[in-house]
Amino acid sequence: MLRRALQAMRDIRERIIADEKSDAFRGRVVWHPAKSLWFSTHLLIWIFTGSLNFSFGAIIVFVGLSILTLCGGHSLGMHRQLIHESFDCPLWLKRFGAFLGTLVGLGGPFTLMRAHDMRDWAQRQDKCHPFFSQHSAIGLDWVWQIHAQIKLNSGPKMAYPDKLTQDPFMVWLQRTAWLQQIPLAVALWYFGDWGWVAWGVSGRIIVSITGHWLIGWFAHNQGPRNYQVKGHGVQGYNVPGPMALFGFITFGECWHNNHHAFPESARIGNTVFEADPGWWVLCALDKVGLVQNLVTPDQVQDQHSVEAITQT
Ligand SMILES: [Zn+2]
Ligand SMILES: [Zn+2]
Numbered sequence: 001m002l003r004r005a006l007q008a009m010r011d012i013r014e015r016i017i018a019d020e021k022s023d024a025f026r027g028r029v030v031w032h033p034a035k036s037l038w039f040s041t042h043l044l045i046w047i048f049t050g051s052l053n054f055s056f057g058a059i060i061v062f063v064g065l066s067i068l069t070l071c072g073g074h075s076l077g078m079h080r081q082l083i084h085e086s087f088d089c090p091l092w093l094k095r096f097g098a099f100l101g102t103l104v105g106l107g108g109p110f111t112l113m114r115a116h117d118m119r120d121w122a123q124r125q126d127k128c129h130p131f132f133s134q135h136s137a138i139g140l141d142w143v144w145q146i147h148a149q150i151k152l153n154s155g156p157k158m159a160y161p162d163k164l165t166q167d168p169f170m171v172w173l174q175r176t177a178w179l180q181q182i183p184l185a186v187a188l189w190y191f192g193d194w195g196w197v198a199w200g201v202s203g204r205i206i207v208s209i210t211g212h213w214l215i216g217w218f219a220h221n222q223g224p225r226n227y228q229v230k231g232h233g234v235q236g237y238n239v240p241g242p243m244a245l246f247g248f249i250t251f252g253e254c255w256h257n258n259h260h261a262f263p264e265s266a267r268i269g270n271t272v273f274e275a276d277p278g279w280w281v282l283c284a285l286d287k288v289g290l291v292q293n294l295v296t297p298d299q300v301q302d303q304h305s306v307e308a309i310t311q312t
Contacts, residue, residue, distance in 0.1 A: 012084060012263070015113070016121040018156035024122035025129050027152035029144050036147035038178065039209060042105070042202040050203050053195030061188060062199040062207075065103075070208060071251040073100025075278040078112050079253070082163075086266035087282060089291040095169050103184065105205035106212060108174035114158050120263070121156060123220075123234035133234045134220040145213045181205075215239055215246065219256035226270070227261035228307045236260030244275055252276030261306045262297040270297060 050058070077097020080086045089097075098109045106112060122132035130136045131150040144150075164170045173180070181201050188196040223237030236256040239246050246254040252268040253259075255276065259268050269276030285291040 012117065012120070015117050015159050015161060016156050017159055018121065021154050022156040023152065023154045024125040024132060025127045027129055027131075027150050027155070029129075029131055029148045029150050031147060032149040035149070038105075039146050039206070042205045045202040046198055046206050049194055050198035053193055053198060055193070055195050057192055058195040058199035061192065061196050062203050065184075065200050066204050066208065069100050069103045069204070070211075071278055071281060073097060073102070074104045074106070074208070074212070075251045075253050076281065077101040078104075078109065079116070080266050080278065080282075082109055083113055083116050084264050084266075086264055086295045087286075087291045088293045089285075093290060094163075095167075095173075098170060098173060099180070102173055102177050102180050104208045104212075105178075105181070106209060108177035109170050110160060110164055110174045111177065113160065113164070117158065118155070123260075124232050126233050128233055134217050135234075138217055141217050142213065145216070146209065211250070215250055215254055215256075219254065223257070225257040225309050227257055228309055229260050230305045230307060232260070232305075238274070240274075244273060247275030248277060251278040251281075253278070258297070262300045264295055264300040265297045266294040267296050 077094070077099075078101035081089065081094055081097055082101070101112065102108050107115070119132050122128035129150060129152070130141075131144055131148075134141050134145070136144065164174075185197045185201050188200045192200075218239040219237055220234060221237065223239045225235065225237055229235060236259060238257045239250075239254040241247075241249075241254070247269055252275065255269045255274050258265075258270050258274070266282055267276060267279045268274075269279060282291055282294055286294055
């Protein structure tokens with residue numbers, strides 16, 4: 001199992017091809033028209049169509065699809081499986097997880113892996129651009145993360161793994177990432193009305209993208225910490241929210257200090273006080289035999305770089 005965890009760690013590190021010239025700090029932030037228009041269009045649809053066609057059914061659809069795509073897709077399918085390989089599962093389930101993750105609206109599997117790995121690499125350097133550290137004021141960071149991209153003067157290259165480049169499904173999913181909302185929108189319209197479409201697609205996308213950015217901003221700026229990762233320019237923070245509520249609504253992803261310390265662990269909330277619904281789902285899937293080899297923090301502990309912080 002330890003070998004399995006080390007393999008996962010090596011795989012993710014090897015996807016970023018950096019050399020001594022690679023620089024995570026110097027670069028400029030430029031407008032990303034497609035990303036910006038995608039967000040703005042859904043925001044307008046949600047505000048106008050969503051308020052004119054508001055119904056209890058639309059809210060149920062919004063909540064149900066948000067839980068399915070954020071937990072099953074973003075947290076488990078994309079982050080814990082595709083990116084960190086923190087558990088094993090059949091290929092069809094990997095593909096289904098990536099599909100649900102794409103429905104979140106942040107992009108396809110290649111986009112998500114690149115954004116994650118570049119940030120992960122940059123945050124491990126002595127110094128990185130505030131676009132990566134998210135250390136800017138909250139308003140500026142919102143503009144950058146939602147509407148812009150960074151062009152580094154001398155950034156590393158990204159080597160996508162075979163499991164993406166050699167899998168026709170993953171390539172198709174990436175190419176059609178934004179179009180994947182269409183069949184869902186048609187189904188919501190057919191079984192419901194325009195309110196279901198506005199809340200189940202546009203509202204869900206706006207809340208998911210905004211929530212992802214906001215938790216990311218807090219998770220790199222303030223909150224309690226259990227661990228210090230030595231040598232990393234940027235540390236992660238846990239973001240419990242009131243009464244650890246964010247543990248539930250982020251499906252465990254808000255325990256970001258733990259994730260910086262043990263990135264290859266399938267479990268992110270480490271105690272009963274750190275709610276991690278994503279981990280609970282994985283344990284249930286393990287019981288019925290759909291997933292195996294769940295990596296836990298004790299299996300990835302790197303004694304040389306992770307230091308426990310004693311809370312006072
Ligand atoms: Zn982080
Ligand atoms: Zn990660």
